[in-house]
Amino acid sequence: MSWFATLSRLVAMTTVLVMASPTVMALEPTDEQRQAAVEIADSLRYGHYADVEFDETWSRDAFDRYLDILDGQRSYLLQRDIKPFNQLRTELDQTLLNGDLNEVFALHERANERREERLAWLLDQLDKGLDFAFDGNERLEIDREDAPFATRERQLDALWQKRLKNDALTLALTDQDREQVEKNLRQRYEGQLSRLEQTEPEDVFGLFMAAVTGSIEPHTSYLSPRQGESFDIQMSLSLEGIGALLQADGEYVKVASLVAGGPAERAGVLKPADRIVAVGQEDEDDMVNVIGMRLDNVVDLIRGPKGSVVRLDVIPAQAVDMTRSHTVKITRDTVDLEDQAASSEVIEVERDGEAHSLGVITVPTFYVDFDAWQAGEDDYRSTTRDVAKEINKLKQQDVEGIVLDLRNNGGGALQEANSLIGLFIDRGPTVQVRDAQSRIQLYGDSEAGTLYDGPLGVLVNRLSASASEIFAGAIQDYGRGLIIGSGTFGKGTVQTLDQLNHGELKLTRAKFYRISGESTQNRGVEPDITFPSLIDPERIGESSLDNALIWDTVRDVQYRRYGEPEQYLATLQQHHDERAQSNPNFRYLERQSALARKLREQHTSVSLNREQRQREMDAQEAEQLSLENQRRRALGMDELDEWIDARADAIASSEDGDSDKSEGSDDTDSKDDMPAERAQVIEAVEILLDYADLNVRTRLVKG
Structure with a gap:
């Protein structure tokens, strides 16, 4: 291998x-x-x-x-x-x-x-x-x-x-x-x-x-023999559970990330940084309180056979008071390659009475069917192959640009990040890898030609990590497209597993660098156009981790630029700001992000006076409810009576089966009920259309 x-x-x-x-x-x-x-x-x-x-x-x-x-x-x-x-x-x-x-x-x-x-x-x-x-x-x-x-x-x-x-x-x-x-x-x-x-x-x-x-x-990190077995199961994607990576957070168990295409992500009832305080089974009335419980024991309670239901008592990540928990239900299932496959949709945008079609390809993870690949099979599944199929499908529909959605993509098969870049450039380096002896290896695309050379956008967020950052960084360095969203995770290191006489050691052995010479470590990739984020960078991301390796640089390598997006950024930013101010979902996202930050800064202690505690909780929820209802009024939706109803609506929707609707669904209401996620996709498409238009005007002037 x-x-x-x-x-x-x-x-x-x-x-x-x-x-x-x-x-x-x-x-x-x-x-x-x-x-x-x-x-x-x-x-x-x-x-x-x-x-x-x-x-x-x-x-x-x-x-x-x-x-x-x-x-x-x-x-x-x-x-x-x-x-x-x-x-x-x-x-x-x-x-x-x-x-x-x-x-x-x-x-x-x-x-x-x-x-x-x-x-x-x-x-x-x-x-x-x-x-x-x-x-x-x-x-x-x-x-x-x-x-x-x-x-x-x-x-x-x-x-x-x-x-x-x-x-x-x-x-x-x-x-x-x-x-x-x-x-x-x-x-x-x-x-x-x-x-x-x-x-x-x-x-x-x-x-x-x-x-x-x-x-x-x-x-x-050290993996005990038991943890090593769990890691092997996770790598084979044969684990039957809810598809969530958990970690200890003091006496609580916190959701670190969700597996793309897994039961928890499909249900839409868990988010990164949510805390799980109790676990129950479908056929049992009582739930087991897991505050202070060992992490591996909590994982054992959540795991179970495919088709069974687990109940979780959850404190939402955005909650500022521990009393505001609620119970969610998730049907356990296995996660296979098909669940993580790339998918696409066409979004129609109207400008000056004229309809424009743009494509969005969602890439949940960088995957490859290792067994089929090693066996030499010609039709093995991989991110690059699946994205190529989606590109060809979108080209047949005459889209004017394509957005690759890498939000929440935590990485995966590094070779796929390398080959995926090759679909958009005509040969060239993609990433540098430096080992402990400061030796640098250069990897790149060696195949001639490009599959898609039109306007390109890459949508990222704080949970875009590792291979996603390599891809986004290369696209940005080549000037091949626009990076849109929020700053990425910042994981720019390489680990291998070493066998010990007792257990295993996951050891950091190398570091990634962009072809420009900049590391993706710690700082991640900074977007060209930045969106507000509800994810707290002080709680999630490389820079939030103790003793994270520093950001640094190596020498750049020779590569040719495909465009100069930076010359349009001022105009693109201006147009984006104008749309954001008139978009109820985007205004909600910006204001909710600012409110969450303010509440985190203010909430350093809790009152032990019942009336005062209730007043503080009511005041915080009143602010959140006000923001949500401002959004709903602007969209012509029914207002909520209580803030907790917003999360309850999402839970009820998932239990009714609505959570399995694709992003390309025509269910407008379900899209409106996901203001952060959907608003970002629509705005990324708008930005890309602006970019394509500016490119055409520039060529006409030069011509």
């Missing part, structure tokens, strides 16, 4: 820092784990792209990271708990190099004891009976990651008294009576305590390795 093909099978996985549950038993490292630690240290020193040096500086960083994993909210450990392990601050490098994990395990055990004590304390408070009036002026700080560790037990008691009160208030605001609140809290805390007893040495080792690898770079 070629180097490119090997890399293609290693689709980017978000590094997961799983807060594993502690145990009441003393756990010790195994001989296999000690040996694996030494192997990982050697691989990082001699195989990682970065110049890794295990010294005192690294020890301090890794030790602090380990503490963050064990107690990121500074709510369990006291300073005196950490003091006996302070030698690890300067000696953790030797601990790793020698495979001497005893002290690492002992610190984890100390954290376990504190977690067990705190859960017992909470249950004791419930035994005494809740007596909260939910009045007064108390507030609970939401994020304590920068807080110092407490010096006295009573400081943590005060914190946990507020946390218990907040947990109770959160449930009370969902109209649960006191008995229901106490029952649900008891079930939650007893479940967490029970899971302490299930901790195994592999959990401790995995957490420490997360601290080790995460202190170097976010895409390098």
Whole structure:
């Protein structure tokens, strides 16, 4: 298998820092784990792209990271708990190099004891009976990651008294009576305590390795034997589930991304950064609270046979209050190549009484049927081949331009990004790859001719990553088309899987560079025309990840430009701004993006006064509802009575089967109910038509 093909099978996985549950038993490292630690240290020193040096500086960083994993909210450990392990601050490098994990395990055990004590304390408070009036002026700080560790037990008691009160208030605001609140809290805390007893040495080792690898770079990670099996299943696309990549986010499980064509994406009820707080099965009344549960256990609850239904209690990504959760249903299914295939539609645009046809090709991922390709079959499926078919179909319909929609495309087969570029250029370099020894390999399109040489646009967003960024960057560098949307993810690194004596190591070995010499790492690809985004770049994207490799440059390579789009950008921007101001969906997108940013900045604590909490929630939702109803009035749609109805409409639509309608459907109402997604497609087509018109005028002037 070629180097490119090997890399293609290693689709980017978000590094997961799983807060594993502690145990009441003393756990010790195994001989296999000690040996694996030494192997990982050697691989990082001699195989990682970065110049890794295990010294005192690294020890301090890794030790602090380990503490963050064990107690990121500074709510369990006291300073005196950490003091006996302070030698690890300067000696953790030797601990790793020698495979001497005893002290690492002992610190984890100390954290376990504190977690067990705190859960017992909470249950004791419930035994005494809740007596909260939910009045007064108390507030609970939401994020304590920068807080110092407490010096006295009573400081943590005060914190946990507020946390218990907040947990109770959160449930009370969902109209649960006191008995229901106490029952649900008891079930939650007893479940967490029970899971302490299930901790195994592999959990401790995995957490420490997360601290080790995460202190170097976010895409390098240790996979336990169990995680390695899950990764292999994911790569074969044979996993029966909902098609979502999950990651730990403190005590919550967060949706990192959705698999293109998967059940969750088709249903339309989950979004990136949504948090899952409970999981239930179709034939069971009760749902399992998963707050604080190990990530792999949550995944096991969500997985299930094809055709079965899983229920998820979800806090939307845009929610600013944890009480605003809702239950969604997703039918489990397998994800195959056909679900991820490229598709196209024709959009009609009217200008000055004249109709114009433009094509949109949606590319959910960069895929290839590896088995058929390796077997030498002539008709194997791939992104490039499928896009070529869609281009030919659109050309037969005399479209005046084509937009490639790469939004939410997280990458995939890197060779496909390379060959796809070749459909739009006549030979030339496409990407540079630099390894740890600073050796650069140049890849490109060697086939003569182009399949499509007309006006081209590429639509991207924050979830366009890796291979998508290589494609968009090359199109931009060649001047071959316009890049439209929001800044991309910024993943410009290459990983391979190394087998260990125990588990596997996903290791960053190289870095991508555009033919202009600029890296796609960290900064991503900046669009020529920028759209507002509802995705928070501080929460999603390479720049939001700790220890992400820096953006830098190498020498550019020789290539010929096909056009000069930049000479039209001022005019294109002006026309776009004029349309955006008169487009209800686009105005909504801009205002909702600004509101979400404002609410995130303001929402650093929550009130423990019931009336005040309700007022704050009502005020926030009133702002969101006002924006939504402004959009609906402008479109002649019925207004909503409550903000939560907007999400409820989407859920009801998916349960009625509407979520499987194609983008090319004539159902105008369903398109209007997706203001961000659909408005961007329509505006990208409008921009491309402007671009095509300006190109024609320029040629006429020159002629």
